[in-house]
Amino acid sequence: MNNTDNILAKVKDNKEIVGIIGLGYVGLPLAVSFAESGVTVIGFDKNQDKVDKINHGTNYIEDIRDAVLRDVVDKIKLSATTDFSRINECDALLICVPTPLDVFKKPDMSYIESACTEIGKHMKAGTFISLESTTYPTTTESFMLPIIEKESALKHGDDFWLAYSPERVDPGNKNFHTRNTPKVLGAMTPDGLKIGEAIYTKAIDSIHPVSSPRIAEMVKILENTYRLVNISLINELALLAGKMDINIWEVIDAAKTKPFGFQAFYPGPGIGGHCIPLDPFYLEHIAKKYSFDLSLIHTAGHINMRMPHYMYIKISTALNRHKKAVNGSKIFFLGVAYKPNINDYRESPALDIMDTIIHKGGNVSYNDPHISKVKTNEGNQFQSVELNEMTLKEADCVVLTTNHDAFDVDFITKHAGLIVDMRNMIKEGNDNVYKL
């Protein structure tokens, strides 16, 4: 039996072991989805705290139900470890590590590099490897393959198979989760694709195969670039609409009645999260290699980067109408998560606005029912304060930065003296409410 037949037979008999590298927002739901379907899963992470939590059945991701995690851990379908040598127990390795940007907005490939090195050192022959992290097209073939082949002294196609299958996790989405979101899969060889489909099918309802990893890499970039460009477009229009005395929210609601050729996006203080604000820079990175100028995407990224600054101007303008300066004023932010009803504040524009306000001499506080403390890019640290009549009244300006369902808009409107509403949370405006 060759390696291909061997792994396919194992998968057919439900005897394969799936290793998930990186147990964050992407990796843990994926691990749980496999374990729920009866596959034995080993989760790898360098963070001892996360590993301990999982092994105790303690959930730390809002989109996973606690009972489900406890159940698959109790049944020993899912266990976690910091010991990467256990990679050699696995038949499939799915890499779900972060791909952040460095401070110069260049892709930080160190997590992928480290995962590939560990895999190369420890994996056995006959292993299927798939990257799920967002990255620039050609990463799988040109960046990962050489590292794994060098470290393992194994040969792709015969001894292991490499693929790319982008995660499509949308935290807080009530309708779509890991299992029922179709998954794109591009492998380097037909055998790799066949094996990848057999493995992923256990955790995901629908697999969409494509002809190469670079196609799959571009798919993810297209999806996220589409969102970045459209949010930037509506932010640009919102800023113009503000000058023209046009309520952009009413415009969007009306445009949505068009039954074809339109999808609504909403303005806000900027785009957060670990995907959309970053991906265009990944594409720009590789485009440079081809001497190609991505003018539209560059402009969209620029608008997004400027949004926190425009939001500072909005706050300053609102205070000015009350004859106050930012300098010395108390600014109370409601919501630091980058989108509603989640506990993630990575790349959240609220933090950038807070940093700017502090620079200008303002006193900053915040409340977020999902996040008890934050540290900004500039190192400022805050703890969530109570949201009550007193904290609202004491603030010179209350800024609505995240539209959490938990916020009682009527209560806030009643007690705050001045509000800047960046999320259209207050439908009936009054003189003390300034909208984006």
Add this chain to the structure above:
Amino acid sequence: MNNTDNILAKVKDNKEIVGIIGLGYVGLPLAVSFAESGVTVIGFDKNQDKVDKINHGTNYIEDIRDAVLRDVVDKIKLSATTDFSRINECDALLICVPTPLDVFKKPDMSYIESACTEIGKHMKAGTFISLESTTYPTTTESFMLPIIEKESALKHGDDFWLAYSPERVDPGNKNFHTRNTPKVLGAMTPDGLKIGEAIYTKAIDSIHPVSSPRIAEMVKILENTYRLVNISLINELALLAGKMDINIWEVIDAAKTKPFGFQAFYPGPGIGGHCIPLDPFYLEHIAKKYSFDLSLIHTAGHINMRMPHYMYIKISTALNRHKKAVNGSKIFFLGVAYKPNINDYRESPALDIMDTIIHKGGNVSYNDPHISKVKTNEGNQFQSVELNEMTLKEADCVVLTTNHDAFDVDFITKHAGLIVDMRNMIKEGNDNVYKL
């Protein structure tokens, strides 16, 4: 009875007369929709030929069924005239005139101005007026109102009502036509809105009222700008993908499997038609007044303007691989309509590419089953030649510019020696097919 009660009573009793000014792609379907519902319609146009055709029951718009037009003309529900003094017979006037750009890409408001002047001169008191043409926000209030009040010596609010209700005509759309496409309506006063809703409801199933004409004007601009920006984005990505050996069409098909937060757009030789390529310039025009820089929209417009040039490069590159230059080669274009299955070639990118090829010394011919002759922007005139084995074989390069259903792709692929496919019409590629 005041003017408001009077016109509402007339509409209720089906005694109102609706005048439609401009009998093109927007006006004629709207006129037919009103007439079909039993409303008496007078169509106004300066073009005697169009007027004669309508009065003879001869249809010239592909989206209207010939029998339907004949029927409403036979029943004298719809008649047409070049005599604008008959405006005084009308209770409602719906303006569907063109709003092109001049050669410097500035809005050409002369058609709206002329319509408003005629209306002002001839209308009776108690008339409802609505503009449907795409234009920049504030046009209704700041451009139309003063002309009509001056010419008529009547007063808005008492003697007449002004509104804006953007057309959403999508030529060739099989599912959505005038009646079943929801219509946004913004009037200057509550009375005007009430009257407008009563009138439009006869021709349109669903009316979405908004709080002002400028909101409705911005809605149309948002809808079309969304399309321009997204087509420009996918064109930019397509050009990069070409360099990276990535089939952009496969990428789009895979991205479409994402069940939320994505809408597919397709690359092509550039955007044509009378709306999408023009509207951003309308918005830029008014943004200048507010000293506002629409960087994203500007960039999108720029990419679109450059596409015909890139397409020339594609053709030149394809010929080059056959050791031929554009200069002296025969280039045969299939399709000059700006989108499939329609007979409209306004702003069609095919024409710009043809002009460029002629500039560079190429010999140009075309076939379009829907358009028998064309005149390019530079004044070159062509007649559609037959599409057969000989015309395909004689061409040094066959360029697929419009994906009409009528084109037999297998036949074309079989007989053409070299093909540049700008519309992904040929699914199975071969060495003689170059894709965008």
